[in-house]
Amino acid sequence: MKYLGCDIGSISVNTVLLNDKKEIIEEYYDFSHGRPFSTLKERLSKIIHNHTDLSGTIAFTGTGSKWAADLLNGIAVNEIVAQSKAVMELYPDIRTVIEMGGEDSKLIFLDKSEVKEGMKLTDFTMNSLCAAGTGSFLDQQAKRIGISIEDEFGELALKSEKPPRIAGRCSVFAKSDMIHLQQIATPVYDIIAGLCFAVARNFKSTLGKGKSLVKPILFQGGVAANKGMVRAFTEVYNLEPGELIIPQHHASMGAIGAVLFALETNSVSEGKISFQKLEKYLQSGFNSSASLSKLTDRNHKLIKDVFSLNGEMGIEAYLGIDVGSLSTNIAIIDQANHVLSRRYLPTASQPLEAIKRGLSEVGDEIGHRVIIKGVGTTGSGRYLTGDFVGADTIQNEITCQATAAIQIDPEVDTIFEIGGQDSKYISISNGVIVDFEMNKVCAAGTGSFLEEQADKLGIKIVQEFGEKGLASENPAKLGERCTVFMESDLNSHQQNGTSKDKELT
Numbered sequence: 001m002k003y004l005g006c007d008i009g010s011i012s013v014n015t016v017l018l019n020d021k022k023e024i025i026e027e028y029y030d031f032s033h034g035r036p037f038s039t040l041k042e043r044l045s046k047i048i049h050n051h052t053d054l055s056g057t058i059a060f061t062g063t064g065s066k067w068a069a070d071l072l073n074g075i076a077v078n079e080i081v082a083q084s085k086a087v088m089e090l091y092p093d094i095r096t097v098i099e100m101g102g103e104d105s106k107l108i109f110l111d112k113s114e115v116k117e118g119m120k121l122t123d124f125t126m127n128s129l130c131a132a133g134t135g136s137f138l139d140q141q142a143k144r145i146g147i148s149i150e151d152e153f154g155e156l157a158l159k160s161e162k163p164p165r166i167a168g169r170c171s172v173f174a175k176s177d178m179i180h181l182q183q184i185a186t187p188v189y190d191i192i193a194g195l196c197f198a199v200a201r202n203f204k205s206t207l208g209k210g211k212s213l214v215k216p217i218l219f220q221g222g223v224a225a226n227k228g229m230v231r232a233f234t235e236v237y238n239l240e241p242g243e244l245i246i247p248q249h250h251a252s253m254g255a256i257g258a259v260l261f262a263l264e265t266n267s268v269s270e271g272k273i274s275f276q277k278l279e280k281y282l283q284s285g286f287n288s289s290a291s292l293s294k295l296t297d298r299n300h301k302l303i304k305d306v307f308s309l310n311g312e313m314g315i316e317a318y319l320g321i322d323v324g325s326l327s328t329n330i331a332i333i334d335q336a337n338h339v340l341s342r343r344y345l346p347t348a349s350q351p352l353e354a355i356k357r358g359l360s361e362v363g364d365e366i367g368h369r370v371i372i373k374g375v376g377t378t379g380s381g382r383y384l385t386g387d388f389v390g391a392d393t394i395q396n397e398i399t400c401q402a403t404a405a406i407q408i409d410p411e412v413d414t415i416f417e418i419g420g421q422d423s424k425y426i427s428i429s430n431g432v433i434v435d436f437e438m439n440k441v442c443a444a445g446t447g448s449f450l451e452e453q454a455d456k457l458g459i460k461i462v463q464e465f466g467e468k469g470l471a472s473e474n475p476a477k478l479g480e481r482c483t484v485f486m487e488s489d490l491n492s493h494q495q496n497g498t499s500k501d502k503e504l505t
Contacts, residue, residue: 003055003268005259008064011102013039016255017047029251033458036064041278048273056271059258071278075267077258084108084121086257087218095214100223103136107207125207135223140452141195145188145349153192157228160193174198175421179325182349183381193228200232215243224250292475307338309369317370323381326420328354332362337407341366351381352388402426402433421448453490
């Protein structure tokens with residue numbers, strides 16, 4: 001007989017198939033993209049089709065294990081128990097386990113001195129409601145700088161000889177450090193290595209808490225595939241070669257441990273696996289979470305985007321460049337403040353390259369028809385940009401936002417500006433700024449948070465996000481204090497069957 005084990009996490013569904021000898025004969029790692037139980041059904045359907053000698057009970061672990069066990073008549077195994085059980089069975093000499101997945105990280109201590117045979121779980125710690133020391137943190141930062149977390153990230157980190165210091169307490173602080181490093185043209189591989197070391201230091205301080213790690217140490221979870229993190233843990237903990245071990249099935253140790261626990265406790269049964277309850281759940285869901293009122297697309301005043309030149313030549317114009325954390329914006333206006341050309345480009349950790357590209361594009365479009373009389377820069381990269389292009393004026397973002405808004409509508413009294421990592425409230429009276437507020441070290445009210453969650457859900461931020469949000473009749477309540485809390489709520493809603501339209505609202 002063969003046995004199935006599944007680890008349903010916040011990012012992926014990991015599935016293993018074991019035989020009677022407890023050998024792993026099949027292993028799968030599937031990204032769930034906000035659809036964990038649909039992903040689970042697709043994978044299990046394929047396995048069941050190819051194997052007729054399966055046990056009628058599936059062992060589950062992970063954040064969605066309780067729901068899955070109820071839907072498929074399986075058993076749910078605690079994550080710590082499952083992770084530990086796999087290590088005890090497959091690597092009996094290991095004394096310390098570092099486990100790092102999408103949104104969870106664990107430090108587990110094992111000892112066999114207290115029992116006559118085998119090992120015993122003696123202590124463990126887990127991360128709190130913060131993704132700073134997890135794979136989700138690395139995924140977010142990799143996407144921000146346009147690097148593939150699976151293929152390039154770890155290899156690039158190994159190229160760095162002097163990784164810069166990046167804050168590891170929170171993903172928001174890390175983002176701010178990254179932006180400053182990008183603005184001073186720090187090589188991408190140094191930034192990536194700095195992120196790996198930030199995660200390792202954060203793990204050591206928040207989970208290790210001064211505890212000595214008994215060697216040898218096993219590093220498992222999806223993040224264990226990242227060579228940059230392996231290097232960072234090795235150096236942060238001053239380990240010698242061979243003292244940090246990466247198991248062959250590092251991403252599936254939880255699923256393996258769940259099966260082994262089920263076999264040990266005689267919790268498996270014969271028969272066939274039924275999808276009846278799961279299919280009913282996927283069709284209707286059984287989410288009872290509180291909802292918010294429906295969004296309405298109210299009428300709003302639209303400003304003409306780009307002014308037509310109508311064949312004019314020799315127009316006196318002015319160039320404005322806004323280099324932000326996520327995007328680089330370029331605009332050319334005439335003396336009447338008409339926008340003649342504009343570009344919105346991703347900064348992608350290379351502000352100077354983005355500026356060159358933007359200037360080249362607007363130059364090709366109208367460069368032969370205008371005479372640039374002045375250049376201004378703003379944004380977090382305004383000083384670097386100003387030096388690069390020889391700007392006539394370098395202004396802060398509050399001044400620039402207010403000046404443009406007042407020019408468009410002299411009666412404006414309130415401005416809300418939301419960018420990639422900054423959000424601003426500006427109060428204006430009679431054309432003069434009287435007050436303003438900016439977000440401090442939190443990305444909860446910025447576009448960066450929305451973009452990251454859209455990507456995790458497999459939704460295109462530009463083409464789909466807004467439309468799906470407006471389509472929701474009962475928006476899900478995800479909190480409002482912090483991106484980490486909202487992300488955890490979002491994952492909980494996914495497990496409970498809330499539709500993506502509700503979550504996006």
